[in-house]
C-alpha cells in the first residue's frame with residue numbers, strides 16, 4: 001500500500017492555493033471583530049438573566065442592575081474613556097484600575113510559573129522533527145493551589161471556623177463588580193499582545209511558523225497566528241496562556257459570583273455550589289494533567305494568534321463563567337433529585353473525557369506501557385501508532401463527547417428558565433464539531449492512507465454506532 005507523502009504547505013504553496021480555514025481573511029476578520037462584542041453582550045445577558053437588546057436602543061442597559069458601577073455600555077454611552085466627550089473621571093479611573101489589575105494578574109501568574117518548583121518535560125517533536133523538542137516548565141497545578149491560597153489568605157484572614165458561607169469582605173466581590181469592565185480591558189490587552197506577537201514573528205530567522213499561519217494575508221495571519229511556539233527564553237507564551245491566567249481566572253470569577261450571590265441572597269444556592277465544583281474540577285484536571293496539553297493540536301500544530309490568545313485570556317474566563325454570573329441573581333430552585341441527576345450525568349461525562357484523554361496521552365508518552373498492553377493499534381508509515389481499541393476504538397473523538405456532556409450539565413444546573421446559560425452548550429457543540437473536522441483533515445495529511453484505514457476500523461466520530 002503506498003502512502004501519500006504529506007508535503008508541508010510552504011513547499012507546496014507554489015503548486016496550490018493556500019488552504020484557508022475559518023472562512024479565510026474575511027471570516028477571520030469578522031470573527032476577530034465579533035467575538036469581543038459577544039463576550040460583553042453575554043456578560044450583560046447573564047446579569048439580567050435574559051436575551052436583551054435594550055442596551056442597543058436609546059434606553060440604556062438594564063436599570064435593575066443592582067451592582068455598581070454601571071454596566072460597560074452605560075459607561076461607553078456616558079462619557080467613558082472611549083467617548084470624545086469624556087468627562088466622567090470615574091470611568092477613566094475604573095478602566096485604568098481594571099487594566100492594572102489584569103496586567104498584575106498576568107504578571108503574578110508569570111512569577112508563579114517562573115519561580116515555583118517545576119518538572120521539566122519535553123514536548124512532541126516540533127513539526128515532526130525528532131531532533132527538535134521544546135522543554136516546558138510543568139508547575140500549573142502548584143500555581144493553581146498557591147493562587148487560591150493567597151487570594152483567600154492574603155487579605156483579611158478567612159476565618160476557617162466561620163460557617164461555610166461567612167465570607168470575609170475579600171476583594172473577590174470587587175472582582176465580580178468590575179466583571180464587565182475587566183472583560184473589556186482584557187480583550188483590549190489581548191488584541192495589543194496579539195499585535196506584538198504577530199509583529200515579533202517577522203523578526204529573526206529562528207522563528208518556526210505554523211503550517212496554517214503563513215498565508216501572507218495580514219488579517220488572516222493575525223487571527224490564526226504565524227509563529228508555532230513563540231517564546232521569550234524558556235517562557236512559552238502558548239502553553240502558559242492556555243493553562244494559567246484564563247483558566248485560574250475563571251475559577252476566581254466563579255468564586256466571586258458565589259460571594260456576590262451570598263451578599264445578595266444571604267446564602268449560596270445548590271446550583272451555584274455545583275457550578276463552582278464542576279468548573280473547579282475541570283480547571284483542576286487541566287492543570288493536574290498539564291503535560292497532556294503538550295500533545296494537543298493547539299500546542300503541536302496551531303499558530304499563536306489573536307484567536308488562541310483572546311480565547312485563552314478573555315473568552316474562557318469571561319464566557320465560561322457565565323453560568324456562575326447568571327446564578328448570582330437567578331436561583332432555579334432545582335430539587336435535590338434534579339441536582340443529583342445532573343451530578344450523575346456530569347460524572348459520566350468526566351469519566352469519558354478523562355478516560356479517553358488519559359489513555360491517548362499515556363499511549364503517546366509510552367506505547368509499550370504494560371498497562372496498555374491489552375489495547376490494539378494501527379502501525380502507521382509516519383511512525384506513530386493509532387489506537388484502534390479502548391476509548392479510541394469506540395469513536396474517533398469520544399473525548400469531545402465526554403467534554404460536551406460535562407458542558408451540558410454546567411448549563412442544566414442553571415435550570416430551564418432562560419436560554420442564556422445554554423450558550424455554552426451551543427457554542428461548544430459548534431467548536432468541537434469544527435475542531436474535529438480540522439483535526440480529521442490534519443490527521444489525513446499526517447497519516448495519508450493509514451488515516452483512511454483507521455477510519456474504516458473506527459467509523460464513528462462522537463457516539464459509537466451512531467455518528
Ligand SMILES: NC(=O)C1=CN([C@@H]2O[C@H](COP(=O)(O)OP(=O)(O)OC[C@H]3O[C@@H](n4cnc5c(N)ncnc54)[C@H](OP(=O)(O)O)[C@@H]3O)[C@@H](O)[C@H]2O)C=CC1
Pocket residue numbers: 295296297298353357360363364384385386387388392396399400401403404435439442443446
Ligand atoms: N473546553 C474547551 O473549550 C475545549 C476543550 N477541548 C478538549 O481538549 C481535549 C483535547 O482535544 P484536542 O486538543 O482537540 O485534541 P485531541 O486530544 O482530540 O487529540 C487529537 C490528536 O490525537 C492524535 N490521535 C487521534 N486519534 C488517535 C488514536 N486513535 N490513537 C492515538 N492518537 C490519536 C492525533 O495526533 P498525533 O497522532 O499527531 O499524536 C490527533 O491530531 C478534548 O477532550 C477536548 O474536548 C478542546 C478544545 C476546547
Ligand SMILES: CC(C)=CCC[C@@H](C)[C@H]1CC=C2C3=C(CC[C@@]21C)[C@@]1(C)CC[C@H](O)C(C)(C)[C@@H]1CC3
Pocket residue numbers: 035242243282285286293296298307308310311312315316
Ligand atoms: C471562539 C474562540 C475564541 C475560540 C478559541 C478556542 C479556545 C477558547 C479553545 C481552543 C482550545 C482550548 C482548550 C482549552 C480551553 C479552550 C481553548 C483555549 C482547554 C485548556 C480546556 C481544559 C481542558 O482540560 C484542555 C486542557 C484539554 C483544553 C485544551 C484546549
